Amino acid sequence: MWRWILPIFWAGLAWGQLLMPPDSAQARELARFFDSAEGAKDKPEMRLSCRVVPFPARLSFGFQHWTGYDIAMPVKQFETQGRQRPMVMAIRVIPQMVGAKASYFYSKAAFPRKVPEKFWSMRNVEMNLGGGWVVGEGKFNVSLWVMDSSGRGCRKDWKVEAKATGVPLRTGPGEVAESGMEGWKGLSGGSGKVSLLLHAAPMMRRRVMTKLSSWDRAVLMQSLRSLLDTGGFASANVKVFDFDGRRVIFEAENFGSADYERLSDALLGLNLGTVSYETLKGPDEEQFLGRLIRQEVDRKQPSDAVVFLGPSWRWGQKISPLLRELRSQLPVAYYVSLTPWFSIEADLIEKFIKAGPKGKVLSVYQPTDLAKAIREIRDRRN
Secondary structure (H helix, E strand, C coil): CCCCHHHHHHHHCCCCCEECCCCCHHHHHHHHHHHHCCCHHHCHHHECCCEEEEEEEEECCCCCEEEEEEEEEEHHHHCCCCCCCCEEEEEEEEECCCCCCCEEEEEEECCCCCCCHHHHHCCCCEEEEEEEEEECCEEEEEEEEEECCCCCEEEEEEEEEECCCCCCCCCCCCCEEECCCCCCCCCCCCCCEEEEEEECCCCCCCCCCCCCCHHHHHHHHHHHHHHHHHCCCCEEEEEEEECCCCEEEEEECCCCHHHHHHHHHHHHHCCCCCCCHHHHHCCCHHHHHHHHHHHHHCCCCCCCEEEEEEECCCCCCCCCHHHHHHHHCCCEEEEEEECCCCCCCCCHHHHHHHCCCCEEEEEECCHHHHHHHHHHHHHHHC
C-alpha cells in the first residue's frame, strides 16, 4: 500500500513542507500509509541508504520551539533508478499526551538537474535534505519516511522534548505547527503607540556581504513580531533603515498585517553590496540618525515610546550637542540591542539612548533575553 500513495501526493501538492489539516483526506492517507509501512524498512530491496540527524527543540526569537532534521543520502544509489520524479518526505508527530492526535507533514525534494551524468555514479558524494516545524512545550514521538519514485524508502524514529523556558509561547502545550514565516495578523489589545526603528543590518559583520542572510532576516522579523505581539502597544509606527547606505528602506504608519508582508519583501531585496557616491559625500551616520530623530520629534501625534531594534553595530562616534538636544525631546526610549556573543564597543545608537533621560539599553544574547527586554518595556509603562 505504501507504494501507491506516492503518485497521489505528487499530483496534488507542490514544493514546500506542509502540515496537513487534521481531518483532511491527505492526513487520513498519510495515517494509513504509516500504519501499512511499519515493516517495509526491513525489506532490503526496498531500502534507501540515508543518515538522519534530528535537531533538538530550541527556542526561537519568535518565541516558538523549533525542531527538525537533516538528511544525508549517497547519490550513487540513484544512478539507475529513483530520480525520475522528486523524492517525498512524510512526517508524523505525536504528542505524548493522553488523547493527543498525530500531526502529519508532507514535502517534496527535487533532484539536482544541472549536473553531469557521471555525478550519479560518484562514491562518497551525498545529497542533503532537511526541514522543520514548531511545537509547544511537551514530549513528542516523531517518525520520518523518505521515499523515491521507485518505491524505495528509509525511516527514522526519534523523540523530542520542548522544555519550559519561562517565556510565553505562541504555540500551546502539545501543539504542532508549520515553521514558516506565516503571516502576521496585526496588533490586538494594548494601549498607546510605539515608534519602532529597525536597523536592517547583518547580525555579524562580514568582509563581503551583499544581502542579509536568511538567518539575519529571520532574527529581525521574529524579534519585531515578538515585540509587537507582547509589548502591550495598541499601534505602531515602523521605520526600517540602513546605516551603511544612510537610507530608509521601509516605513509604515499604523503598522498592520499587509505591512508585515511588505517589510519581509523589503529585507529580502535590500542590497548591501554597493554604496552610492552621494551617500559617501554625506550625511554621515550621526547626521542621518539626527534626521530620523527629527522626524520623531516633529510628529503631530507623538508616540508614547521610541524603540530602536537591531544588531549591535560598529564603534559609534561621539554624540554632538545637536543630537543630544534632540534626544532630550524624545519620550521614553529604548535600544533592544541584538548583541553577538563577543564583546564590542558601544555603537552610535547606544550612546544616543544613554545621552538623555528615560532611556535604557537592553542587550539581547538569546531569545530569553528578548522576552525579558520586552517585559521590561511593557512593565515600565504600567
